[in-house]
Amino acid sequence: MALETFLLDLIIILVVAKAFGQLMQRLGQPFVLGELLGGALVGMHGLGWLPEHEFIHLLAQVGLILLLFEIGLETNLDTLIKLGPKSIMVAIVGIVLPLAGGYLFCTSMGLAPMSALLVGCAFTATSIGISVRALAELGENKSTEGQIVLGAALFDDVVGLLILSVITALVEQSRNPGAGGEHSILFVSILTLLFPVLAVLIGSWLVKPLIRMVDKMTVRGAMVVVSVVMALVFAFIAEKIGTSPIIGAFTAGLILARTHRADVIETQLKPIADIVTPIFFVSIGASLNIQLLNPFNPANQEILLIALGASVVAFGTKFLSGFACIGEGIRRSVIGVSMAPRGEVVLIFANLGLAQGLINQEWFAVLIIMIFITAMATPALLKLILSKNTVHPIGSYSEIPLAGYESEERM
Amino acid sequence: MALETFLLDLIIILVVAKAFGQLMQRLGQPFVLGELLGGALVGMHGLGWLPEHEFIHLLAQVGLILLLFEIGLETNLDTLIKLGPKSIMVAIVGIVLPLAGGYLFCTSMGLAPMSALLVGCAFTATSIGISVRALAELGENKSTEGQIVLGAALFDDVVGLLILSVITALVEQSRNPGAGGEHSILFVSILTLLFPVLAVLIGSWLVKPLIRMVDKMTVRGAMVVVSVVMALVFAFIAEKIGTSPIIGAFTAGLILARTHRADVIETQLKPIADIVTPIFFVSIGASLNIQLLNPFNPANQEILLIALGASVVAFGTKFLSGFACIGEGIRRSVIGVSMAPRGEVVLIFANLGLAQGLINQEWFAVLIIMIFITAMATPALLKLILSKNTVHPIGSYSEIPLAGYESEERM
Numbered sequence: 001m002a003l004e005t006f007l008l009d010l011i012i013i014l015v016v017a018k019a020f021g022q023l024m025q026r027l028g029q030p031f032v033l034g035e036l037l038g039g040a041l042v043g044m045h046g047l048g049w050l051p052e053h054e055f056i057h058l059l060a061q062v063g064l065i066l067l068l069f070e071i072g073l074e075t076n077l078d079t080l081i082k083l084g085p086k087s088i089m090v091a092i093v094g095i096v097l098p099l100a101g102g103y104l105f106c107t108s109m110g111l112a113p114m115s116a117l118l119v120g121c122a123f124t125a126t127s128i129g130i131s132v133r134a135l136a137e138l139g140e141n142k143s144t145e146g147q148i149v150l151g152a153a154l155f156d157d158v159v160g161l162l163i164l165s166v167i168t169a170l171v172e173q174s175r176n177p178g179a180g181g182e183h184s185i186l187f188v189s190i191l192t193l194l195f196p197v198l199a200v201l202i203g204s205w206l207v208k209p210l211i212r213m214v215d216k217m218t219v220r221g222a223m224v225v226v227s228v229v230m231a232l233v234f235a236f237i238a239e240k241i242g243t244s245p246i247i248g249a250f251t252a253g254l255i256l257a258r259t260h261r262a263d264v265i266e267t268q269l270k271p272i273a274d275i276v277t278p279i280f281f282v283s284i285g286a287s288l289n290i291q292l293l294n295p296f297n298p299a300n301q302e303i304l305l306i307a308l309g310a311s312v313v314a315f316g317t318k319f320l321s322g323f324a325c326i327g328e329g330i331r332r333s334v335i336g337v338s339m340a341p342r343g344e345v346v347l348i349f350a351n352l353g354l355a356q357g358l359i360n361q362e363w364f365a366v367l368i369i370m371i372f373i374t375a376m377a378t379p380a381l382l383k384l385i386l387s388k389n390t391v392h393p394i395g396s397y398s399e400i401p402l403a404g405y406e407s408e409e410r411m
Numbered sequence: 412m413a414l415e416t417f418l419l420d421l422i423i424i425l426v427v428a429k430a431f432g433q434l435m436q437r438l439g440q441p442f443v444l445g446e447l448l449g450g451a452l453v454g455m456h457g458l459g460w461l462p463e464h465e466f467i468h469l470l471a472q473v474g475l476i477l478l479l480f481e482i483g484l485e486t487n488l489d490t491l492i493k494l495g496p497k498s499i500m501v502a503i504v505g506i507v508l509p510l511a512g513g514y515l516f517c518t519s520m521g522l523a524p525m526s527a528l529l530v531g532c533a534f535t536a537t538s539i540g541i542s543v544r545a546l547a548e549l550g551e552n553k554s555t556e557g558q559i560v561l562g563a564a565l566f567d568d569v570v571g572l573l574i575l576s577v578i579t580a581l582v583e584q585s586r587n588p589g590a591g592g593e594h595s596i597l598f599v600s601i602l603t604l605l606f607p608v609l610a611v612l613i614g615s616w617l618v619k620p621l622i623r624m625v626d627k628m629t630v631r632g633a634m635v636v637v638s639v640v641m642a643l644v645f646a647f648i649a650e651k652i653g654t655s656p657i658i659g660a661f662t663a664g665l666i667l668a669r670t671h672r673a674d675v676i677e678t679q680l681k682p683i684a685d686i687v688t689p690i691f692f693v694s695i696g697a698s699l700n701i702q703l704l705n706p707f708n709p710a711n712q713e714i715l716l717i718a719l720g721a722s723v724v725a726f727g728t729k730f731l732s733g734f735a736c737i738g739e740g741i742r743r744s745v746i747g748v749s750m751a752p753r754g755e756v757v758l759i760f761a762n763l764g765l766a767q768g769l770i771n772q773e774w775f776a777v778l779i780i781m782i783f784i785t786a787m788a789t790p791a792l793l794k795l796i797l798s799k800n801t802v803h804p805i806g807s808y809s810e811i812p813l814a815g816y817e818s819e820e821r822m
Contacts (some may be wrong), residue, residue: 123798268682274632
């Protein structure tokens with residue numbers, strides 16, 4: 001890749017993210033929707049301004065890691081633990097229903113059981129990135145519902161990736177029997193579930209001397225660099241043991257949030273995240289072949305119909321998980337809608353299925369469209385539900401919470 | 412490249428940069444020296460923790476672009492223009508002497524005239540990045556000498572790359588005669604020299620409506636993203652027309668420095684630069700084969716001696732350029748030493764020479780060692796000269812300008 005190409009890619013991504021983000025916000029929609037749509041427009045299958053490239057994909061993942069790090073920094077561990085049981089209920093229902101629903105839908109569409117199982121698994125994980133960003137834009141990320149969703153989405157991400165590693169191990173075992181995979185599956189499962197707990201415990205113990213050391217450092221940017229390094233190290237360890245790097249980054253944020261330097265780190269991290277996270281959202285958008293969305297092309301009609309059905313099943317089953325939440329005065333529909341967007345984990349399952357020959361190109365397209373529909377529906381529906389719950393005096397549009405939140409966020 | 416590898420590379424680069432930077436500062440040396448040394452230690456030829464990779468190289472270049480953008484933001488265009496004649500004098504002498512010196516040195520070492528010319532050209536360009544960072548660390552970047560050096564280094568960078576494009580065109584022409592290269596050489600030359608002027612004029616005219624537009628934007632991070640995009644666009648255009656992308660980024664910074672949002676942009680850019688620019692310095696360090704520095708290996712002794720000679724010639728001829736500066740009370744030795752470090756441009760020439768068969772691996776190593784010696788000598792010598800010029804009351808080490816500057820820089 002030439003420097004020229006790389007610079008141009010970065011320019012296109014950032015311009016598209018801000019231009020379409022702003023356009024969507026002007027239209028009263030969350031800006032993350034604009035980043036997704038903009039990405040689809042300029043992506044490989046759209047205008048072709050952004051050909052797929054490994055490097056952009058890597059930077060997108062770093063963008064997601066930094067986004068989760070930032071979310072961790074803004075999260076109160078005590079609240080997360082307090083709401084834990086509620087989150088776990090939502091997460092479990094939000095795994096079982098989409099898995100069952102996805103499996104049944106696929107078999108009824110004529111897919112083989114093993115393939116249907118893979119698609120069902122792909123339905124299980126909420127996209128934390130899209131969900132939390134949509135909530136944050138509406139000022140709901142720190143509400144009870146926002147925190148329950150965050151916990152549940154983190155939990156089903158862990159479980160989703162656990163299922164993925166089990167499936168990968170099973171597939172490998174079926175091809176190479178006698179490799180003794182049970183042990184490693186059990187080991188990875190235990191490690192995956194223990195990782196966030198161990199990371200918080202060990203990290204909290206290490207972070208105080210670390211911050212004391214950084215406080216003594218005189219080189220420029222020591223605080224922000226050391227905290228980003230901590231996020232990258234936790235992400236690296238998580239990736240290494242087979243769980244999700246974003247869980248690691250989130251945990252690093254959680255730990256640093258409890259230090260007396262949390263505010264400084266958050267302020268300095270923001271501009272970095274502003275540059276890197278749009279790469280993730282624009283990339284997700286760019287992975288969609290928007291030409292498949294053209295309903296006037298007869299070749300697309302069957303795929304579109306199946307994709308629409310899959311999206312309804314994926315959205316509906318996750319939406320129901322919100323109602324698994326017990327508690328007074330909780331807006332269950334806010335939880336249900338926030339749990340619905342799918343993203344990066346589906347892409348991982350879809351790529352695995354394609355590589356293993358479990359699904360074909362058409363089903364791959366179905367899954368990508370499903371990501372797109374659920375990811376686009378969530379911010380829009382969330383806005384609708386929340387504005388119904390709020391009474392706006394006529395003529396004071398600029399005073400609705402949304403606008404206030406944004407101008408505060410601007411810097 | 413797997414995400415795991417990429418994360419690990421980033422972690423190593425950032426840890427090495429801050430750890431060695433801090434160590435050097437503790438030893439009373441500029442931290443950029445630590446980043447170079449640390450890079451050499453962990454690089455491909457050292458511990459091998461940082462294998463060479465295209466992505467890291469690209470990110471390093473973006474790091475350099477953002478560094479020059481930041482330098483531009485801190486530069487006063489009027490001062491630069493006022494000191495322009497002085498800068499140009501320094502630049503011209505700083506091109507002619509190293510070119511002549513390098514040529515004579517190489518021919519006396521038995522190199523063919525065309526090869527000697529290439530090495531001579533490689534000697535012409537000061538590394539703006541290393542020079543300005545060393546000056547800034549000593550609080551000298553905004554002094555008259557600092558500004559003269561900045562102007563001169565920018566000028567010789569433009570001319571150095573101009574020479575490069577002429578050489579490339581000549582080599583291509585000699586292989587493919589009749590391609591009519593004279594026109595394009597003349598065209599590129601004019602474009603290269605006109606680019607900074609045109610960019611400032613057109614940019615200054617466009618920047619006001621741009622900032623007004625951004626001021627109206629409500630999406631998160633609009634100001635920092637739009638200014639980084641502006642830097643990338645200017646860098647892209649510069650690269651496209653065949654001059655250096657860092658000239659483009661610097662010009663973008665110069666223009667934005669004159670807007671009422673300069674402070675906000677500078678504050679938000681800092682953490683981004685803190686993460687990305689160390690990649691450049693650590694990479695430069697990593698390109699050195701430190702095993703060649705072992706004088707006990709007889710195979711190295713000849714290369715080391717030649718490299719030492721080349722470094723003395725490269726340093727000495729640039730040092731003399733400082734004395735081309737006319738004016739009362741100007742510390743000419745500060746200018747001379749600051750002009751001496753070489754960096755990225757030498758790497759470009761060295762790679763070209765190797766690819767075209769003009770130099771062999773041994774001369775390639777000589778050039779890399781020359782980069783290293785001049786780059787390491789500058790910050791150290793600068794510190795020495797400047798501390799001689801300043802009177803420190805005994806026992807108040809913490810009050811010397813250096814320490815004050817850094818703690819202010821920390822945030």
